[in-house]
Amino acid sequence: MILHLDLDCFFASAHRIGNPKLHGIPVAVGGRSNLKIFEKKQVGIKLFNRNSGAFVNPVFYNENTGDFKNFFIDNINGKQKIRGIITTSSYEARAYGVKTGMSVSEALGLCPNLTVIPPQYILYHDLSHRLHMFLKKEIPEIEQFSIDEFFGDVSGWIEDDDVLEFANYLKKSIYQEFKLPISIGISSGKWIAKLATNHAKPYGIHLVKESEISDFIHDIPIEKFPGIGRGYEARLKKHFIFTLGEVSQNKNLFYQWKKPGIQLYHRIIGDDNEGISKANDKKSIGISRTFDPIKSRQEIQRRISILARHIVFLVCKQRVNPTTYYIGIKYDYGFRVKNGKTIDRMFSEQLCKNIFLQMFEEIDHTKGYITKVSMSVSNFSYQKHKILSLIDFDEDNKQKKITDSMQKLREKYSLDIIKSGNEL
Numbered sequence: 564m565i566l567h568l569d570l571d572c573f574f575a576s577a578h579r580i581g582n583p584k585l586h587g588i589p590v591a592v593g594g595r596s597n598l599k600i601f602e603k604k605q606v607g608i609k610l611f612n613r614n615s616g617a618f619v620n621p622v623f624y625n626e627n628t629g630d631f632k633n634f635f636i637d638n639i640n641g642k643q644k645i646r647g648i649i650t651t652s653s654y655e656a657r658a659y660g661v662k663t664g665m666s667v668s669e670a671l672g673l674c675p676n677l678t679v680i681p682p683q684y685i686l687y688h689d690l691s692h693r694l695h696m697f698l699k700k701e702i703p704e705i706e707q708f709s710i711d712e713f714f715g716d717v718s719g720w721i722e723d724d725d726v727l728e729f730a731n732y733l734k735k736s737i738y739q740e741f742k743l744p745i746s747i748g749i750s751s752g753k754w755i756a757k758l759a760t761n762h763a764k765p766y767g768i769h770l771v772k773e774s775e776i777s778d779f780i781h782d783i784p785i786e787k788f789p790g791i792g793r794g795y796e797a798r799l800k801k802h803f804i805f806t807l808g809e810v811s812q813n814k815n816l817f818y819q820w821k822k823p824g825i826q827l828y829h830r831i832i833g834d835d836n837e838g839i840s841k842a843n844d845k846k847s848i849g850i851s852r853t854f855d856p857i858k859s860r861q862e863i864q865r866r867i868s869i870l871a872r873h874i875v876f877l878v879c880k881q882r883v884n885p886t887t888y889y890i891g892i893k894y895d896y897g898f899r900v901k902n903g904k905t906i907d908r909m910f911s912e913q914l915c916k917n918i919f920l921q922m923f924e925e926i927d928h929t930k931g932y933i934t935k936v937s938m939s940v941s942n943f944s945y946q947k948h949k950i951l952s953l954i955d956f957d958e959d960n961k962q963k964k965i966t967d968s969m970q971k972l973r974e975k976y977s978l979d980i981i982k983s984g985n986e987l
Contacts, residue, residue, distance in 0.1 A: 564726045564749055565839075566715040567756040568698070568733070571744040571765045573711035574651040577690055578680050580742045589656035589674050593667045594681040595647040596852045597623065600873065600979075601866055603987055608978040610876065611685050622684040623873060623978065648853075650682055654765055687711075694741060701733060704839040714753060716839045730768045752776065752833030757789050776833040781808035788831060795827070807831050848877045848885065849939025856895040856932035863933055867923055868986050870938050871916045876978050878940060879970040884910045884951070885940035890922045893935035900926040905942060908952045911962035912969065915940070916983070 570576065574592040579585045599606055600623060611622040649670050652661040659674035671677055691710045698705045702715035721729045730747045737745050748759030750771040758780070763769035771779045786796050788807055804810055810817070810831045817828035829835040850873050857863055867890075878885060886908070891901040902922040908914060919938055944951060952959070969981050 564717050564721065564723060564751060565753045565756045566702070566717060566726075566730060566733075567748040567753075567760045568713045568715065569746050569748075569757075569760045569764070570694075570711040571746055572651055572653050573691075573743070574682060574687055575653045575656075575680075576743050577686055578683075585678065585680075587655065589653060589659060589661070589677045591649050591652040591656050591661055591667075591670055591677055591679050592682050593647050593649040593670065593679050596854065598852065598854055600852070601854075601869055602979075605977070605979050610880070610978065611688055622688055649679075690741065690743070694737065694743070697737070697740060698733075701736075706839045712757075714756070714839055727768065727770055730770075734766070734768065750776065750833065752830070752835055753837045753839075754789055754830040754835065755779070755833040758783070758787070761787070771833075773833065777808075777811065780811070780831065780833075781806065783807045785810065790827060790830060845881065846943075847939050847941035848874055848881065848883075849889075849937065850874055850877075851891075851935065851937035853893075853935045856934050858932050860927070860930075863927075863936070864920055864923065865986055867919050867936060867938070868916050868983060870936060871919050872912065872982070872986070873978065874938060874940055875910075875912045875915050875966065876970065876973060878910060878915075879966065880974075883943040885942060886944050886951075887940065887942035888915070888918045888922065889937075889939045889941070890919055890926075891935075891937040892923065892926065892933055893937075894929060895932040895934050898929065898931070900928075902926045906952075907944070908955055909959035909963050910940075910966075911959060912966045912983075913962045914959065916985075 575585075575590045578590070578592065600608055608623050647667045649661060649663055649665045649667060651663055652670070656670070656674055656677055659677070661670045661674055661677065667679055671679070687710060691707075695705070695707050695713065698713055698715060702717060703720050704716040706714040708714055717726060717729065726749055730749055734745055734747060737743055744766040746760050746763040746766060747768045748756045748761070748763050748771070749768070750756040750759055751773045755771055755776055759769040759771045783806060785791050785799050785805060785807060791799070799805075799810070802813065802816060804813060804816075810828065814828060817824040820827075826835070830837070850870050852866070852870065854866075857866075887903065887905045889901065889903045891899060893899050902925055904918060904922060906914075906918060972980055
């Protein structure tokens with residue numbers, strides 16, 4: 564049996580721990596991206612990264628304040644202007660239509676009495692880490708899937724007939740220990756267990772026995788299944804497949820799509836036999852920031868260099884050699900462009916910055932106002948066993964030594980202790 568544990572409205576629940584007045588009222592966590600990293604002066608940026616989940620992003624914070632306070636109200640010409648997006652909302656807020664990704668101003672329009680709290684990511688990471696340590700004591704095999712989600716394999720540890728009682732014990736223990744409500748889905752299939760959690764919320768438990776999987780998935784829309792994105796959804800609907808029950812009747816179609824299709828098919832019908840993932844290595848490292856519209860290309864290039872420096876710090880911490888680079892740009896009228904390259908060379912800060920700046924120049928044709936930059940690296944050479952370029956080896960090796968030296972200083976003092984000239 565696999566357990567999927569999902570904290571209910573985690574960020575909002577985290578704030579309720581120390582503030583009883585937030586219970587029973589519409590609450591949302593929302594704010595702006597941390598823009599302190601773009602300061603030209605040194606502000607003391609450090610990394611907080613206790614969690615090991617493959618989908619858990621690290622937090623960069625200001626050591627002088629202890630945490631970034633992403634307040635979402637700006638004073639503009641003497642007037643207060645609400646900024647930012649909703650990160651999560653309580654069930655009381657969701658009843659008004661408040662959703663993740665919605666602008667704070669739109670959320671307040673739907674729910675005028677909404678209490679909006681600036682995010683405190685160190686608080687969430689610390690709670691998540693402590694919960695992870697707690698679960699490791701209770702379940703032999705545990706996987707942190709995201710900052711608020713965990714999988715636990717209790718096969719051979721808890722008898723099938725006792726799994727509901729054990730899940731209930733976990734639910735109550737977690738609330739007593741952390742004051743955090745959690746919902747639990749249970750099934751013999753890992754992804755069916757995750758799907759079952761949706762039926763357990765809020766603060767409940769839902770068990771789907773192996774003999775019940777077919778009936779359970781029969782009428783569930785395909786887009787509700789974890790792993791079916793817009794691409795697969797569109798492809799399936801072209802074949803008139805709209806529910807998970809209809810998927811189970813089209814085995815041959817999925818087998819035509821080779822390994823990804825075969826894997827998805829067996830996940831949906833619950834006989835994938837996927838256990839807990841013990842490898843928590845990230846497959847990519849990225850960072851993004853949203854900001855007020857910027858026209859100056861010099862300023863955008865400066866910010867790209869700063870974001871690249873943060874990626875370099877994370878890459879050096881993980882001791883990997885990425886070979887694929889990705890950048891995405893969003894303009895103020897909603898238009899988006901993206902670019903990606905694979906370059907089999909030894910990684911260094913100079914190389915990383917040069918590649919991102921070059922890719923930006925290749926796609927920035929509109930010259931409009933830019934509101935968001937997203938950047939990431941992936942395809943680590945140690946995973947793929949790639950042979951790196953020997954043509955540039957001497958120069959790359961020299962730059963890598965420089966990068967390693969800067970990394971030591973940044974780890975000891977702060978991430979912004981050393982900046983390149985184009986960041987100032």
